[in-house]
Structures are given as structure tokens and as C-alpha cells.
Amino acid sequence: MSAFWKKAMLFLTVMGPGIITANIDNDASGITTYSVVGARHGLSLLWTLIPTTIALIVVQEMVARMGVVTGKGLADLIREEFGVKAAFYMLLGLFIANFGNTVANFAGWAASMQILGFSKYVMVPIGAIAIWILVVKGSYRILENVLLVACLIFVGYIISGFMAKPDWAEVGKRLIIPDIQWDAEYLILSVGIIGTTITPWMQFYMQSSIAEKGIKKEDYRLTRLDVIVGCSITDIVSFFIIVTCATLLYPHGIRVEEAAEAAVALQPLAGGHAALIFSIALANASILGAIIVPLATAYYICEAMGWEAGVNKSFREAPQFMGIYTFIIGLAAAVVLIPGAPLVDLMVLSAIVNGLMLPFVLVFMIKLVNNKKIMGEYTNSRTYNYISWITVIAVAVLTVLFVFATVFPIA
Amino acid sequence: MPLFGELFLSEVLKKPVFDPKGEIIGRVRDAIVVKGDPLPKIAAIVLQHRKQLSLIGWEQVNLFSKRVISTFLNEGEIPSYELNDTDLLAARDILDKQIVDVNGVKIVRANDIKLEGYEGDAVLVAIDVGMRGILRRLGIERGSEGLLKTFNSDIPYNLISWTYMQPLSPQLGSITLTVSRQMVSDLHPADLADIISQVSQKEGAALFENLDIETAAEALSELEPDKQAEMIESIEPEKAADIIEEMNPDDAADVLSDLPTEVAKEILEHIEKEDAEDIQELLHHEEDTAGGLMNNLFLAYPPDITVREAIERFRKDAEEVDPVYYLFVVDALEKLVGVLSLRELILADSDALLADIMETKLRTVAPETDEMVVAELISKYDLVAIPVVDNEGVCVGVITVDDIIDVIMPREGKRKRRKV
Numbered sequence: 001m002s003a004f005w006k007k008a009m010l011f012l013t014v015m016g017p018g019i020i021t022a023n024i025d026n027d028a029s030g031i032t033t034y035s036v037v038g039a040r041h042g043l044s045l046l047w048t049l050i051p052t053t054i055a056l057i058v059v060q061e062m063v064a065r066m067g068v069v070t071g072k073g074l075a076d077l078i079r080e081e082f083g084v085k086a087a088f089y090m091l092l093g094l095f096i097a098n099f100g101n102t103v104a105n106f107a108g109w110a111a112s113m114q115i116l117g118f119s120k121y122v123m124v125p126i127g128a129i130a131i132w133i134l135v136v137k138g139s140y141r142i143l144e145n146v147l148l149v150a151c152l153i154f155v156g157y158i159i160s161g162f163m164a165k166p167d168w169a170e171v172g173k174r175l176i177i178p179d180i181q182w183d184a185e186y187l188i189l190s191v192g193i194i195g196t197t198i199t200p201w202m203q204f205y206m207q208s209s210i211a212e213k214g215i216k217k218e219d220y221r222l223t224r225l226d227v228i229v230g231c232s233i234t235d236i237v238s239f240f241i242i243v244t245c246a247t248l249l250y251p252h253g254i255r256v257e258e259a260a261e262a263a264v265a266l267q268p269l270a271g272g273h274a275a276l277i278f279s280i281a282l283a284n285a286s287i288l289g290a291i292i293v294p295l296a297t298a299y300y301i302c303e304a305m306g307w308e309a310g311v312n313k314s315f316r317e318a319p320q321f322m323g324i325y326t327f328i329i330g331l332a333a334a335v336v337l338i339p340g341a342p343l344v345d346l347m348v349l350s351a352i353v354n355g356l357m358l359p360f361v362l363v364f365m366i367k368l369v370n371n372k373k374i375m376g377e378y379t380n381s382r383t384y385n386y387i388s389w390i391t392v393i394a395v396a397v398l399t400v401l402f403v404f405a406t407v408f409p410i411a
Numbered sequence: 412m413p414l415f416g417e418l419f420l421s422e423v424l425k426k427p428v429f430d431p432k433g434e435i436i437g438r439v440r441d442a443i444v445v446k447g448d449p450l451p452k453i454a455a456i457v458l459q460h461r462k463q464l465s466l467i468g469w470e471q472v473n474l475f476s477k478r479v480i481s482t483f484l485n486e487g488e489i490p491s492y493e494l495n496d497t498d499l500l501a502a503r504d505i506l507d508k509q510i511v512d513v514n515g516v517k518i519v520r521a522n523d524i525k526l527e528g529y530e531g532d533a534v535l536v537a538i539d540v541g542m543r544g545i546l547r548r549l550g551i552e553r554g555s556e557g558l559l560k561t562f563n564s565d566i567p568y569n570l571i572s573w574t575y576m577q578p579l580s581p582q583l584g585s586i587t588l589t590v591s592r593q594m595v596s597d598l599h600p601a602d603l604a605d606i607i608s609q610v611s612q613k614e615g616a617a618l619f620e621n622l623d624i625e626t627a628a629e630a631l632s633e634l635e636p637d638k639q640a641e642m643i644e645s646i647e648p649e650k651a652a653d654i655i656e657e658m659n660p661d662d663a664a665d666v667l668s669d670l671p672t673e674v675a676k677e678i679l680e681h682i683e684k685e686d687a688e689d690i691q692e693l694l695h696h697e698e699d700t701a702g703g704l705m706n707n708l709f710l711a712y713p714p715d716i717t718v719r720e721a722i723e724r725f726r727k728d729a730e731e732v733d734p735v736y737y738l739f740v741v742d743a744l745e746k747l748v749g750v751l752s753l754r755e756l757i758l759a760d761s762d763a764l765l766a767d768i769m770e771t772k773l774r775t776v777a778p779e780t781d782e783m784v785v786a787e788l789i790s791k792y793d794l795v796a797i798p799v800v801d802n803e804g805v806c807v808g809v810i811t812v813d814d815i816i817d818v819i820m821p822r823e824g825k826r827k828r829r830k831v
Contacts, residue, residue: 080508084548088545305520306518307518308516
């Protein structure tokens with residue numbers, strides 16, 4: 001009994017990076033994808049969630065292990081092992097992609113605030129300032145606690161899923177039995193699920209936050225649990241978003257384009273509560289994304305350049321880190337408020353760049369995690385290596401397809 | 412002498428190496444670094460041919476430049492090499508590594524290594540931590556420079572001298588400096604002077620040229636006389652004039668007196684007339700006398716003004732003159748009649764006349780007085796400054812305690828250099 005509680009307490013102190021990274025993976029663009037998937041194709045894509053979850057766990061476990069073992073960020077290792085060329089061009093690409101991501105999140109925040117009856121010209125600046133203060137003035141502990149509490153709001157999607165009263169037997173069947181349709185939109189959306197679930201920024205953020213938290217090698221097993229729990233919760237949330245939209249919107253043939261549209265569409269069908277829950281959860285997910293994505297960007301640019309970095313540092317101690325974070329948030333918030341700014345183009349560009357970068361990031365990761373000089377006895381085992389290579393190749397191929405489909409959309 | 416002048420490590424990495432017959436026998440993979448005096452140097456070059464590594468000792472290197480690298484050895488005579496953890500390899504163990512300051516604070520990463528030919532060796536003189544280093548390694552330094560030129564701006568050089576590195580060893584996670592981050596990002600002019608005097612002339616000149624006028628002036632006055640002349644001669648006379656104008660006249664005179672006469676004259680022509688006269692006046696004095704030491708910018712007020720008025724004037728005038736410890740009180744004929752410390756001035760009643768509160772028992776020196784005598788006087792009477800008065804009693808300058816410290820503790824820039 002007491003041994004169990006000791007372990008549980010220890011897990012509570014180690015937990016954080018895995019759960020936060022995975023949950024915030026469901027940011028504005030993630031929620032959009034799942035809403036669109038549910039509304040347009042009902043439950044037919046539900047089965048993709050299980051392989052996606054496994055892939056997510058395999059990938060995230062590797063970066064978590066590298067963070068614990070080396071105490072360095074992913075960009076640190078890439079610069080040290082693959083040199084300045086690889087690091088520089090990758091960072092440049094990811095900077096553009098992450099900027100687009102941040103804009104998408106502020107746009108999601110603005111849209112959900114408008115549904116809730118607030119002006120975006122008031123709420124976007126307020127949101128931007130609040131998250132700026134949280135990171136610049138706060139410490140890593142405060143940030144992590146705020147994020148963990150905010151992650152609870154994702155439970156809203158689970159509640160709305162139950163409120164939708166789906167046919168659970170059918171849902172169970174569709175979750176387990178693959179249902180491949182050779183229809184262009186169906187295929188693009190299934191790749192889109194991978195594309196929004198496994199992103200480059202997550203890998204960087206996860207490893208950097210573990211490094212900053214300073215988790216010890218002895219506690220690595222708990223970090224792995226953190227990752228598995230986090231990734232599972234994330235896809236449970238995705239599951240309920242798809243189920244809600246599939247049950248309530250799909251039968252009526254409502255084809256949504258965005259997460260915010262789904263919230264509005266739910267109002268007449270499921271009543272004010274479901275719509276309210278959807279809007280609040282979207283606002284929450286968007287603002288969390290708007291914290292983490294710029295933070296990930298600041299972490300890896302500083303790591304690659306060798307500048308001091310960390311949420312615990314003050315503006316004086318880590319001027320470049322805080323400067324990059326401030327710059328991205330400020331500019332992204334401004335772009336969202338400019339009438340007629342090409343938001344959609346920016347988000348598409350960001351999705352393309354992200355997709356093109358991901359295979360490189362994954363290959364770097366797998367090479368690093370197998371480097372004995374860096375990882376010592378913590379390299380992948382032979383079996384695990386097969387699994388991770390297969391995952392990496394599958395994810396890479398699917399993302400390239402996703403990019404292809406984005407560049408040449410089939411109308 | 413395989414290496415003349417200077418080059419960056421990235422400019423030779425992956426370059427082909429030729430044997431005496433002109434055949435390519437491999438490409439530069441890395442370089443073994445060993446301790447040297449005063450700075451670490453390259454002991455051997457690691458070559459890669461397909462998967463095979465081999466080693467060429469520095470004595471066997473014929474030419475080592477960014478255009479061509481060659482060896483005296485023929486293909487069969489080169490020993491093979493295996494990577495190990497005991498050799499310190501420049502590219503593997505230094506490039507891209509984190510640089511932290513003496514407190515462990517991350518500063519930047521090592522973008523490139525600067526090498527210089529010195530007594531037949533290739534010596535590691537500095538780590539490039541700037542944007543130039545990154546651009547060079549991306550192979551776009553020239554292109555970016557050209558692009559920026561069209562916008563009339565320049566990429567700054569950003570080097571950390573090897574003298575600031577703590578000893579290196581292979582397998583080191585990071586490179587540690589001997590100073591704190593503040594010192595690197597905001598180097599005191601005296602430290603800048605230190606760096607300038609330790610790097611090559613060309614590099615020092617590049618560094619010096621990129622300083623703003625004010626910092627350059629301060630750094631210049633901290634340099635050794637021969638280095639001062641080198642730096643001034645390496646830049647445009649107009650810019651030199653701007654820098655010298657910014658200096659105190661006594662320091663400016665010191666710099667000019669060490670320059671060839673024509674150069675000094677040309678620079679003086681570019682300096683504003685008033686400043687030039689001050690400097691020329693000082694140039695007449697022997698260097699090791701009070702006249703050569705003194706600064707002829709000082710504050711002198713008539714005895715019949717009130718303290719309030721003096722303070723008001725002081726606020727306006729003191730900006731131009733530093734350091735100020737005393738006000739001199741002079742009569743209509745510019746004869747020194749009294750001195751007044753700043754403390755006395757501020758504590759005095761605002762309506763009092765300077766004549767009433769000034770010190771009239773004067774300790775002065777003549778321009779011809781030997782500098783050691785001046786030092787003794789300052790030390791004996793615990794003065795922070797002493798007026799210099801000519802034989803008619805006219806005040807011509809002031810010597811402050813910091814001038815004297817430079818006399819009794821000559822700065823030789825001979826701080827022990829750190830070894831690898």
C-alpha cells in the first residue's frame with residue numbers, strides 16, 4: 001500500500017511533459033481535422049486512431065528517452081551530431097511552419113471567442129498578453145501546473161461525446177475493424193490525421209521540457225508512463241470529437257470546414273450545452289497551442305544556436321529565448337487581427353512545411369537514439385528498432401502523401 | 412611554412428589533399444589539436460579516402476591554404492588512423508559545441524575555428540561565434556556579404572579569443588570560458604584592448620574597425636603604443652581623426668606621438684581646430700614629464716563667482732572633461748590662485764564666493780617635472796589630482812591619479828595566456 005502511494009506520488013512529480021505535449025497536440029488544427037473527419041465521413045475513419053496512437057507513443061517515447069538520458073534538447077543533439085547545415089535549414093523551415101501553426105491557434109481562439117460572444121479585437125490581445133506573462137514572468141513549475149489543469153478542459157469533449165448518445169456497439173465495431181474506402185477525400189483525411197497528430201514541434205518541445213525539468217535516469221520508467229498516458233488521453237479526446245460530430249452532424253449532411261463551424265452547427269442539433277462545451281474546449285486548446293508552439297520554437301532555435309533557454313530564466317538571463325517567444329506571439333496575434341490577411345494560405349503553407357520536415361526530424365531522431373556515444377545503454381533494442389523504423393517510414397510516407405494532397409487538392 | 416596568414420577550419424574541411432605527383436589522396440576530415448605555447452596548434456591532419464582514415468603529421472604538410480592543401484608524402488607512405496577518444500579533434504570536439512561562461516551560463520555555439528600561421532605552426536587563435544561563422548559553413552558568406560553591401564550594411568565579425576577558453580579535452584560536453592557572459596557581450600574597452608593585442612594584426616584591425624567611435628577611443632587608449640599605431644594606421648584617416656577627437660587630449664597626444672610624422676599630420680588635419688590645438692600643445696612636452704602626462708582639459712573658474720553659479724557652470728562644462736576631481740580657480744591673467752574639490756563645492760553655502768572657500772595653499776608641479784616625482788607628490792599628499800603650472804603661475808593642465816597609476820604599474824598585456 002505505502003509502496004504504491006510512494007510510486008504514485010513520484011509519478012505526480014515526474015508527470016507533465018508527456019501528458020502536456022500529447023494533449024496540446026490536439027490544438028486548433030487537430031480539433032479541426034477531427035471535426036471535419038466526423039462530420040464528413042461519420043465513424044468510417046475511427047479505426048485509424050489505434051494505429052495513430054501506437055505510432056505517437058513509439059515516436060514520443062524515443063524523444064522522451066533522449067531527453068532523460070542526455071539532459072539536452074533535440075535541437076542540441078542535431079546541431080552537435082549533424083552540424084550546422086542540417087540544424088540551420090531545419091530550423092528555418094520549422095520556424096515558418098510553427099509560425100503558421102501559431103497563427104492557426106490564434107485564429108481558433110478568435111473564432112471560439114466570437115461564438116462565445118466576445119470581440120476578437122479584445123480577446124486576441126488579452127489572450128496574447130496573458131500567455132506572454134505566463135511564460136516570461138512565470139517559472140517552469142507554474143507553467144506546467146497551469147497547463148496540466150487546462151488539459152482537464154479537454155474532458156469537455158468526452159462529456160459532449162456521451163451527450164450525443166451514439167450507438168456504442170457500432171462505435172466499438174468501427175473503432176476496431178478497418179474500413180478502407182478508395183475515395184480521394186477519405187484518403188486525404190486519413191493521412192491528415194497522422195499529419196496533425198505527429199508534428200515536428202512536439203518532438204522538440206517534449207525533449208526540451210524534459211531536459212528543463214531535469215528528470216533523472218532512474219525515473220525514466222515513470223516518464224515512459226507519462227508518455228503512454230498522455231498519448232492515450234489525446235486519442236481518447238480525438239475519438240470523442242469524431243464520435244460527437246459523426247453522431248450529430250454526419251446524418252444531417254453538414255459539411256464543416258473548421259472546428260468553430262462544428263461548434264456553431266451543434267447548437268440547433270444538440271442544444272446550447274454541447275455547443276458551449278465545444279467552443280470552450282476549442283478556445284482552451286487554441287490558447288494552449290499558442291503557448292506551446294512558440295515555446296517549442298524558442299527552445300530549439302536557442303538550443304541550436306547555443307543561447308541560454310528556459311521558462312525558468314528571466315528576460316535578462318535568456319534574452320534570445322524570451323525574444324523569440326515574444327516575437328512569434330506578437331506577430332501571430334497581429335496577423336489574426338489584420339482584416340483580409342491570407343490566414344488560410346499561411347496555414348496550408350505551414351502544414352506543407354511541417355509535413356516536409358517531419359521525415360527528416362524522425363530520421364535524425366532514430367539515428368540519435370541509436371548512437372551509443374550519446375545514449376549509452378539506453379539505445380533502442382533490436383525489436384524496438386524494427387518497430388520504430390517501420391513507424392517512422394510509415395509516418396514519413398503518409399506525411400509526404402499528405403503534403404502532396406495539400407499541394408494538389410482534389411476538388 | 413605550410414600556413415601563411417589566417418584561415419578558418421571550415422575553409423579546409425572536405426578539401427582535397429594532393430601528393431607530390433599532384434594526385435588527390437583524400438579529403439580533410441579533421442585536425443588533431445595539441446597544446447602549444449602560447450596557443451594550441453594543429454599537430455596532424457586526418458584524411459579520409461572513401462571509408463579509410465589516414466594521418467599526415469604537420470611536418471609532412473607542404474601547403475595548407477583554402478585554395479590548396481598538399482603533402483610531401485606519397486600515397487603508400489601515409490599511416491592509417493583510427494578515431495579514438497584520446498586525441499582532441501578540432502571538428503569533432505570543438506565545432507558546434509556549446510560554449511558556456513565561467514558560471515555555466517550558455518552563451519553560444521562554436522560556429523568555426525580561426526587558425527593562424529605562427530612560427531611554422533597552424534595556431535588556433537579564436538572561435539568564431541558570429542553569424543559569419545554560420546554563413547561560412549553554409550557556404551554563403553560571400554553571397555550574404557554582397558547582398559548586405561547593397562543595403563549598405565555589414566556582417567560583424569564575432570570572435571572569442573582563445574585566451575578566454577579554459578583547457579579543452581576530447582569528450583568534453585561543452586567549452587568553458589574564463590569570463591562571464593556579460594564580459595563577452597559587453598566587453599569593457601580594456602578587455603577589448605586585451606583581445607586586440609593578442610590576435611593578429613589583421614584580425615585586430617577588423618575588430619577595431621567594427622567598434623563604434625566611442626568604444627574604439629576607449630579601447631585605443633588602453634592599448635600598448637606600438638599596437639595603437641598599428642590600429643590607427645590600419646584605418647581611414649577620417650575615422651582615425653574621429654576616434655582621436657573622442658579621446659582625452661593627453662591620450663590622443665600619446666597616440667599621435669608614436670605615429671610617423673606624416674600620418675600624424677594627416678590625422679591632425681582632419682581633427683577640429685580647437686581639439687587639434689590642445690593636442691599639439693601637449694605634443695611639445697617630453698613624454699616622461701608632467702607635461703607629457705597631463706591633460707590640458709580642465710575646469711577653471713574666476714574667484715568672484717558664487718558657489719551656485721559655479722555648480723551651474725559645472726553642469727554644463729563637465730560633460731566634456733573627465734575625470735573631474737577639482738575645480739581650479741584662476742584670476743584674470745589665468746594664474747592659478749586656488750583649488751576646490753567637488754565635495755567642498757557641493758557642501759558649501761550656495762551664496763558663498765569661490766574665493767572664500769577655495770584652498771590657497773597650492774601643491775603644483777611644473778611641466779618639466781619628472782613623472783616619478785609627480786607620482787611621489789600624489790602619493791605623499793594623498794591627492795587625486797595635481798595641477799600643472801608654468802613658470803608664470805599659469806595653469807596649463809592637470810594630472811589625475813589614474814594617469815599616475817599607468818606610470819607606476821605599466822600595463823604590459825603580459826597576462827599569462829591560457830594553454831589548451
